[in-house]
Amino acid sequence: MQYAIPPAAVNTLEIAGQDAAFPVNRIFCVGRNYAAHAIEMGKDPTRDAPFFFMKPANAAVRASADAITIAYPPKTANYHHEIELVVAIGKGGSNISVEQALEHVYGYAVGLDMTRRDLQLDARDKGRPWEFGKSFSQSAPIGPLHTVSAIGHLENAAITLTVNGAPRQSSDINKLIWSVAESISYLSQYETLEPGDVIMTGTPEGVNAVVAGDEMRGAIAGLGEIVVRVGKGKDHE
C-alpha cells in the first residue's frame, strides 16, 4: 500500500513480562459505573443500561510505576482524575453472552480517564457530545497489561488513587454496577468488538481536580500501580 500522506502510528500498551506490545484499536469508556460516583455527579445510581463514550486510540499513554508526565490540557480550569480498571480485548465478536464474555479478555491494567470536567459538564448540560471533555491527547494514561494467562480474572480488588500522597479515590472493583463481563456483552450488541479494543470500566467516587506539579499514584490490587505527574500545558507556558 502506498499512502498519500504518512499514516498515523499504531499506538500500543506495554504488556507485563513480554517484549510484544498490545496495539490499541478503539477505547470505549463506561459512564457512571459505580453508584457513589453517580451520586457525586448528581445522578441517580439506578441500574439503568450502561452507556459508553469513546476516546481515540492515540489518547492512550503508556504509564508505569516509573513516573511519566502528561501535559495539562488546554481550555480547562477543572482537570479531573478518574482511576479505572482497564480491560483489553484479545478476541473480537458481537452479541457476546455474559457467560462467554471473559473469554474475549486479553488482559487488565490500571488506567486514568483524565477529564476536562468543566467542558464535559457544559456539554452534558447543553445536550452536546462529551468529546471535548473526554477525548483529547494524553487523556488515557494506562499501565502495563497483565494477561489473563498470567493472572486470571479479577473479582475483588482494591482500586485507589492518591494525589501528592493524599487519598482521593478508594473503592473495590466488586462495586462496579455493570461487571466486566456484562459491559463486554452489552457493548458487543451495539458494536462488533475487535482485537485491540480497550474498555475503561468507569471510576469510583472521589474524582477531583489536579493542577500542574501534582503527582497521581493509581493502583489496583494485582495490577500494580501507575505514577502520573501533571506538567505545564500550552495555556500555562
Ligand code: MN
Ligand atoms: Mn471515566
